[in-house]
Amino acid sequence: MSKNPAVLRSKKITVEFSGFKAINELDFQVNRNTVHFVIGPNGAGKTTLLDVICGNARASKGSITFNEKYELAKMSENEIVHRGISRKFQAPSVFAHLTVFENLEIAMKQKKTLRSILRAKMTKEEEQKLTDMLDLIGLTSEKDKSAGSLAHGQKQWLEIAMVLMQEPDLVLLDEPIAGMSKQERIKTGELITKIAKERAVLIVEHDMDFVKDYADVVTVMHEGQLLFEGSMEDVQKDPKVREVYLGRKVDADAEVTGT
Numbered sequence: 545m546s547k548n549p550a551v552l553r554s555k556k557i558t559v560e561f562s563g564f565k566a567i568n569e570l571d572f573q574v575n576r577n578t579v580h581f582v583i584g585p586n587g588a589g590k591t592t593l594l595d596v597i598c599g600n601a602r603a604s605k606g607s608i609t610f611n612e613k614y615e616l617a618k619m620s621e622n623e624i625v626h627r628g629i630s631r632k633f634q635a636p637s638v639f640a641h642l643t644v645f646e647n648l649e650i651a652m653k654q655k656k657t658l659r660s661i662l663r664a665k666m667t668k669e670e671e672q673k674l675t676d677m678l679d680l681i682g683l684t685s686e687k688d689k690s691a692g693s694l695a696h697g698q699k700q701w702l703e704i705a706m707v708l709m710q711e712p713d714l715v716l717l718d719e720p721i722a723g724m725s726k727q728e729r730i731k732t733g734e735l736i737t738k739i740a741k742e743r744a745v746l747i748v749e750h751d752m753d754f755v756k757d758y759a760d761v762v763t764v765m766h767e768g769q770l771l772f773e774g775s776m777e778d779v780q781k782d783p784k785v786r787e788v789y790l791g792r793k794v795d796a797d798a799e800v801t802g803t
Contacts, residue, residue: 548575551744557606566592568768579740581747581755584765590748594716598631599624630707631716640692647691648674651706681705697728717747733758
């Protein structure tokens with residue numbers, strides 16, 4: 545478990561849809577500078593957890609505190625983004641007809657004043673920020689290409705970069721390697737590791753090999769509750785987790801391999 549301070553804490557949060565508790569009194573914590581994965585069977589409440597953190601769903605009870613001072617349940621989605629939480633959904637949603645550079649430029653965090661809107665020329669600091677981001681995601685040579693012409697993995701990296709341009713303290717990723725080749729998955733894992741040096745990254749993922757290679761902390765959810773939390777090695781050894789994944793009691797040699 546990480547010894548870094550918490551960036552997010554939830555206490556007894558419950559999320560209901562027409563009487564069904566998608567999340568049921570969940571206590572949960574994400575620490576700074578940590579790659580934190582959430583796994584579990586279908587219907588465990590994983591995506592709902594991301595929804596309630598970013599304001600896309602509302603908790604009927606409980607609290608979610610960000611950076612030790614902001615109560616997310618009282619904030620709109622826009623306010624949550626402004627405070628430092630940004631989410632990338634599974635399907636990439638870049639501006640296909642704009643260049644890679646223009647996509648990043650649009651995503652850049654700026655003061656929404658009349659002066660900033662009218663100012664056409666970027667500062668040297670802003671230009672350097674964009675250059676550094678292109679280098680981070682490995683798309684420097686593609687910066688003048690239309691985003692729609694990029695390969696699937698490149699589009700995913702561009703959208704991750706667009707999220708990072710908002711300068712979040714917490715990044716939420718929903719199945720970031722879906723549809724990727726083996727090499728793209730490796731590059732994505734390396735990118736996530738770099739990202740977590742300056743912020744927390746919370747990821748919902750089904751690929752257990754990817755989780756094993758890049759997780760600092762793994763939370764296993766089941767029926768809207770926290771079933772187990774620890775390293776991936778500890779997760780794979782836990783009998784409760786193995787029973788949930790395999791649907792039956794298993795011996796000590798069984799291993800969690802997927803959802």
